[in-house]
Amino acid sequence: MAEKLPKAVESLMDKHEDVWKAYSQLGAAVAEAGPLDAKTRRLIKLALAIGGASEGAVHSHVRRGLAEGCSADELHQVAILAIPTLGLPRCMAARTWIDDVLNKA
DSSP: OOOOOOHHHHHHHHHOHHHHHHHHHHHHHHHTSSSOOHHHHHHHHHHHHHHTTOHHHHHHHHHHHHHTTOOHHHHHHHHHHTHHHHOHHHHHHHHHHHHHHHTTO
16 A cells, blocks of 8 residues: 655645655665665665654554564564664654554554
């Protein structure tokens, strides 16, 4: 099932189709730029979203991770790994965002 995109993204897609196409192609190119498998890439993207304190991106990567076979334990471990680098508060925020999605699944 395709993920429903936020209205702001849909608006960008409608008004600037060429920009969205280039953005999508960039995403595909960087995914294939190295040896990491899809599951590892998803967990890394979740970590980057946590580091960037982006609740929406965390939600998105958790949904995608679940669809790609990531377990709840794996997703939660990414949040725990944030503690030494980003601090306990960021970890706890991330766990809350992860649980937002897990509790709806």
